[in-house]
Amino acid sequence: MRDVAVVAYSAWNGVEHERNEVEILMPVVRDVFDKVGLTKNDIGFTCSGTSDYLAGQPFSFVSALDAVGAWPPIVESHVEMDGAWALYEAWVRLQHGDLDTALVYAVGKSTMGDLLDVLALQLDPYVLTPLWPDPVSLAALQARAYLEKTGKTEDDLAAVAESRGRRVDRASGYIASPLRRHDCPPITDGAAAVVLAVGDRARELCERPAWICGIDHRIEQHQLGARDLTRSESAKVAADKAGASGVDVAELHAPFTHQELILRDAIGLNGATINPSGGALKANPLMVAGLERIGEAASRVLDGSAAKVLGHATSGPCLQQNLVCVMESR
Amino acid sequence: MSEDVTGIVVPIHLDYTYTPGVAASRFLRHIAEGNYVGQRCPKCKKVYVPPRGSCPTCGVPTDEEVELKQTGTITAFCIVNIPFAGQAVECPYVSATIQLDGADIGFYHLIQEIPYDQIHIGMRVEAVWKPREEWGTTTESIAHFKPTDA
Known part of the structure; x- marks a missing residue:
């Protein structure tokens, strides 16, 4: 496997009545590039997580690319999922071996519809x-x-x-x-962006890259009556596969209070500081909050305050899908 | 024997409060004053109208506003003969992409005041505004485009 690290993270969230999705996203993308001195021309792969249902507009994910600039053509993909899953796709893409950097972003305006x-x-x-x-x-x-x-x-x-x-x-x-x-979580708009880089490229770009030492995601039954809602088997398996033991800081994407307890039971975070950012109970921009958890956790490695961290993202009703990304300093 | 269920009808209706965004809102407010105002990219210098606040090529904000002339060139057109749900104009009509003088991207509007079989790509056209009291924050403040007299 190639070593991939988070080298930069930026995010904004709040309630926005004036700016559209592109206008929310653009300063976030610019900020994440500025942190590592890159431009879009330095990026090998771009992957995004957004939802047309939030915007109420077909192909809004194509418009969102205006915030990046997609000419000459770029290597790009999109998931109709939280940006954490876009980060997973980018991590897989970087394993192919031909590209060394990736931009991952998510944007969502939850307040436009009901x-x-x-x-x-x-x-x-x-x-x-x-x-x-x-x-x-x-x-x-x-x-x-x-x-x-x-x-x-x-x-x-x-x-x-x-x-x-x-x-x-x-x-x-x-x-x-x-x-x-x-x-319950607040209804929040927001955008987040992460730059991933491989091996020596990551070491060039920042002093303390947050190396992804394990990443895994699992899905449970769609039908709510067919699973035990009181526990999260998918979070447990993802955490085990990602090697979640011994983390200093965990950012859990738990939109509801009881879900944080279920996730803590499933992941087993003995002694870890949980959600220093306030988590999704503080701000829960749909499509973005999971990527924010990975970015917030990575930031604790980037700023030197933690050695091993965990970012978690969930999707679907009642914790149906769970992704765990474990990162460490080296 | 019970009958097979081969389909169900599930009505879905979602309401949205649409926000055009800062750039498009400025454009629409200018339209309400009778002006076509685009935005120029600080890097590649292209002028976009209607502006969306960013250059999709360079990925940078387009802050500089550029007032455009109300004459332009047809770059593509289509004679619409088929009615469809929600159609606002009576068939047949001509929808065209018009590149305003000074702009680098076309936008859609109607072409009238000419037999449709005489419309061609490259034809010079100018905006025909509705009466002033009907202007608003909509491109419908312009009734249509017609061939320039020149």
């Missing part, structure tokens, strides 16, 4: 989508099952929210029992 309706469309189209179950209600079913099985309480969920910087209000009503406002 996100809860948009996300109902990722379900089984015959028997589930016609009922329009929103993702908060599905997460609440999972949370209820988790509390019943483990004996944990709503206070345990509130403790997660508190440690991620959310203002906890136990007197507030349920959004969907047992989840209250502080258990």
Whole structure:
């Protein structure tokens, strides 16, 4: 295998009413290039994660390339998934041996449509989508099952929210029992970009590359009734394959409080600092938040504050898909 | 015996609050004032109209605004004879790509005031605006393009 490292990361998130997706993305791409002194002409492979359903516009992923500049033609690909999966594709592409650098980016404007309706469309189209179950209600079913099985309480969920910087209000009503406002992610717009580089090229570009020593992703049954929602077998297998033991810092993509507990059970993060960035409970730009977790974790290696870190991304309802990327300093 | 289920109908409707973006919003506000304003790329100097805020070739922001003349050249056209759902104009009509003088990219508009069999690529055209009270933040402020008199 070729050694691939994250050498630069940049991101922006917030709620945006003026700029479109390209205008959100462009300064992020420029910033990530500036960090390593590269231009688009130095990039071997470009891969993005976006969703046309968020923009409500077919081929919005093609427009997004305006932020990079795709002439003369570039080697490029796209996944209709969180940018973390675009990073996985870029890592695979760099294993081919002919290219040494990759740009990975993600952009999403969750606030343009009704996100809860948009996300109902990722379900089984015959028997589930016609009922329009929103993702908060599905997460609440999972949370209820988790509390019943483990004996944990709503206070345990509130403790997660508190440690991620959310203002906890136990007197507030349920959004969907047992989840209250502080258990749920904010609806956020955002963009993120990562530069990957191979071997000596990575060492040229930055002082402390975050070397990817393991990366793996797994998927579970689409049908929610066909799996045990109280645990995450896919996160466990991905973490084992990626070699997750002994990390100093873990950035978990857990949009809901109970999902952080399920992921901690699955990955087994003894003693690791979890989500110093605040994670998806602080900002959850769809398509972007998973790539942000990898970028935030990598940043702890890039700035010399950690030796081994883990970035996790999830996709689909109730933690259906999980990706684990383990990075280290060398 | 029960009948086979061979299909189901699942109505889907999504609402969006569309944001054209900063660059396109500026363009549309200029249109409401009767001006066609594009943006120039600081690197390759190409002028885009309508602007999208970035140069798709260079990948850099296009901040400089350029007011364009309202004359241009047809670079492609199509006579539309087939009605379709949501069609805004009555058939037959001509949709054309017009490259305004001073711009480096074409945009779509209607060609009228000429028999359709006389339209050709390279024909010089000019904008025909609607009455001033009908101008708004839309390219429909221009009724159509017609051949220049010259």
